[in-house]
Amino acid sequence: MTEEQRSSHRRPTISDVAIRAGVSKGAVSRTFNGGKGISPGTMARIRAAAAELNWTPSTAARAVSGGPAHAVGLVLRRPAELLELDPFFPAFLAGVESALTSVGYAAVLRFVGDSHTEREGYEQLVGERRVDGFLLTDLRHRDPRFELLSRLGARAVVAGSPGRTCPFPWVSTGSAGQVRELIRHLIAQGHRTIAHVAGTPSLRHARRRRQLWQDTVVEAGLEPGPVVTGDFTTDGGARATRELLDQSPRPTAIFYANDLMAIAGLSVLAEHGVKVPDDMAVAGFDDISLASYVTPALTTVRCDYRRMGQIATHTLLAQLRNEDVAPQFTIGGELRLRRSTGA
Template sequence: MGPRKAAARPTIAQIAERAGVSAGAVSYALNGRPGVSDETRARILAVAKEVGWVPSTAARALRGGGTATVGLVITREPQMLGIEPFFMSFVAGIESVISEQGYALLLQVTPDPHRELNTYREWWSARRVDGVFITDLSLDDARLDLLDELGLPAVVVGDPDHARGHTAVGSNDAGAAESAVTHLARLGHARIGHVTGPASFVHTRVRVDAMRAVASRLGVEVVPEVYSDYTLDSGAAAAVQLLDLAEPPTALVFHNDLMAVGAVRAARERGLSVPQDLSILAWDDSPLCVLSEPRLSALSRDIQSYGAEAAKALLDTIRAGGETTGSYLPSNAQLLERDSLAAPRRLPVG
């Protein structure tokens, strides 16, 4: 048997014939240019989707039409992504939007922040992407300077107040922190432990400041924060550190679900029961929270929708030639109570 002949790619002419329009009209519609009515554009796009048409990225790049590719660099240890639910849901949200627009996602994982900067330079120099997502925004973030230097379109996934004029899609972290402290105070907790991500992250600083402000207003004490790295083991270690205080907190708030699960394990190893002896609240809900024993209460937000909003904002920015298209705070966490929160009782010391 000879080699199987590759199927021919659908052409603009074929789409035009099926849609009953000219090839020029198809070109206008597929490239997002004016020249056709909304009704005609919708009909052309429907036919293109039906026949499986996708743009040639090489041809687009040669004629200055872009690559139809957006980039995301995640600076984490690679093994973390297999167990950290946030980025998987976030990427799913991105894909739900860009795939409908004929775009692809170029994803790279690196443990090295300097390598992340070099990746943006390489991608933009080689015309591999039309724009990028910037996650885990840091205080004095060098990536923002690089974006300005390169003229690389981007969306900052983080607090708009720290995006330095770039399009930003953020989360209402201050509001979520207020919900957490207020709820725990109503349960009767007077000392709350706070286990965060890296101190350099903007969202860490926003959450810390908000929790302290709300606690002060309510007459509640947030014990000195423990800065961590989002891993299971770091959550367990942070819980032990806080429980070893002369006057340990009666409730712990963690910046992600993995650390909260680690804290449950650490509490159990010390003979403590959650929530009877210790209340635990996770930031960002996930299946891990439901599978935990007890089931973890969480500050729950729709991460997939968060990714989708970031993707829409990036595509808008690319179409605007890299100009800022605005800032948004679409992600609002709701406190979802399950089985890990209760009124406090005195903890055994030691």
């Protein structure tokens, strides 16, 4: 079979329509999603290209008719280990599913490895009308998805604290007070050199936890201790802990940006004969199920990610019904003081 024959048997895509019409995939997406920002002449050319290529009813026809897809999209760009072990995503998705099932909607998940495939994923899901809106997680510093989805005319709700420039409603944990309370607890226990094992620097929640740790230490009249990036993984947490043990003088307390890194750190400290909490206090964030079962039990901040998923989804569904929604909803965290910090 020749290349031309193979091409003729291949199902047409949004890219084919864009090439035929001489426009971007985003222009095709907007044409079949209300036509925002597209001139009538360009829209006519795009629709003609779609008709010539016989773009299938399951995609183009749905867009032309304007019928809902009854689906919500999540495009995820994160390391494989975090998808396996991260406490946030399974709990958040459970909340999403519980909210969607009650109204006959489905979740469409798209896993991507880089910014290019991420952008293409959003453009395709919008252009082919596979979803009616998006839930955004893993917020990044100066997140480009806000501008992209606004340009595509897509509805979205953000899970996290996106900052003032976010054009979409958002649902946050509101755990800043609990992080500050945790650091003050360490200071009250007599610690004067408190280190931090940070998460991936490009993620807003990692930057936020680091800033809260630093601000609280400085407000107490102390110098911030050393910072090592652990990227939210167990391997990263173990490596960061070894690096901190090589510091002179050593810190007497470590605040880890998540529990996975903290539990890995407990193991490394035990290997080196460092007693917790006598020689080193350890605290994490998330309150995963193992946190209360490790020895010593881990002090941490609990966040209800399942409820976060439910509220974010209900907010998006209300948007899709053209109802007024609150621009911001805060869930609230809870400090769990345990033996790892001497509680």
